[in-house]
Amino acid sequence: MELRQLQYFLKVAQKEHVTQASEELHVAQSAVSRQIHQLEEELGVQLFMQKGRNLQLTPVGQLFCKRVDSILKDLDRAVAEVHEFLDPEQGEIRIGFPHSLGIHLIPSVVAEFKRRYPNVKFRFKQGMFPSLIRDVISAEVDLAFISPFPEKHEQVEGEVMLTEELFAILPPNHPLAKEENIKLNQLKDDKFVLFSKGYSLRPIVWHACLEAGFTPKIAFEGEETDTIRGLVAAGMGVSILPEMALFQTNPLQPARVRISEPKVTRTIGLIHRSDDKLPRVAQAFRSFLISYFGLQQQTGTSKNGKHHNGNNKNTPVGS
Incomplete structure (x- = not known):
């Protein structure tokens, strides 16, 4: 079983169409079909079934897809950790946030962080409260700003920032x-x-x-x-x-x-998965944010000079 087969399989599962998957993968459609066929032969199961013009995962295909998705995400993170070990300032931070924080807060803290670490990249994902929790749990993002702060949750933890x-x-x-x-x-x-x-x-x-x-x-x-x-x-x-x-x-x-x-x-917190170690670059950003908001709370002002009634900094989830 080859890594390429797993990557092709996951892309077809996501797109439900071999042609669309091959276009995103920048490979020939025949190559994608051949790799999927070889994977099914090796496993001895049918992973897809035809539904109109699209493909649909079989029940065993759905089971396999969940595992493959998790494996490839772990592999991506492993590669990222190696790169961060060689140069922590070259990493990527994946962060989620609600729309209301995208007007000023996110641009402000990211700009301040990048002044110190100009080579760090950011990948952003907006969402509502339930989807932000899901994105953290599923490792779609490393960190998420969230409001209100979830006081008790088994799978995420974090701090109230303000x-x-x-x-x-x-x-x-x-x-x-x-x-x-x-x-x-x-x-x-x-x-x-x-x-x-x-x-x-x-x-x-x-x-x-x-x-x-x-x-x-x-x-x-x-x-x-x-x-x-x-x-x-x-x-x-x-x-x-x-x-x-x-x-x-x-x-x-x-x-x-x-x-x-x-x-x-309203409370605004920063959360991450409770059962996982943050990548070094994400941990550096988290430490920066704790310091950033801590200084603002001591002075009673935000970067724009407006007052924020910040309190409860570093309150663990579940306390």
Whole structure:
């Protein structure tokens, strides 16, 4: 059994089509078909069955595919570890994060890290809370920023990097737009623009409204902070967003007002697999982040000079 056969098999399993697999592999279709046939002969099983114009894994093929995927990922990591051992500053860091952190936080920390280690490469993957957990467990990413921080999880661990304040955002002509502070129940009669279900900010806002004594009336739902901010600015409702999601990216901006009661915050953590040792370059990035956010919490400011109520740094998952 050859490594090439396993690589061809996995690519066909992913694409469900020999032609598409051969195009991505940059080899002849006949070569891919021949390697798959030889693999099936050696194993004595049929790995694929025809389904229309596509190929579909047989039950035994599905079982074999899971193992092959794991083996090839381990091999890739082994090769990466060798390269990192020879030169730790030449490695690649795979990091996941939610959309709301991609506006400012991720570019800021990556730029700062690359000033120190200019040859390190990054591979990014955005996702929602459940998919980020899955990506860490399946080793699709080495590290993931996540919010809220999962206090208890058997397969991931990490640290709370910061606790961020959330602000009410209002249309510019809203009666409360000029206020410095408001109580959240002052918005009980307004319609809300919220994140769609599945986004971690939605339950934070929802529970804060319930704590304030009302159930929010939903006018619109969105999947990006720019969309929600734009709809609020256009007068379609009110909302609550984290501070780092309020950087101006277009001329139409809502008013930002601090919520005095109840205080609305979210934790932002960094997680990795609990049963696995991080690659050296990823461990270096993790150590850098702990120091980076620790210094910000001591000064009470982020890199842009905005206040973050950071606490609970280095809190282990499950504590």
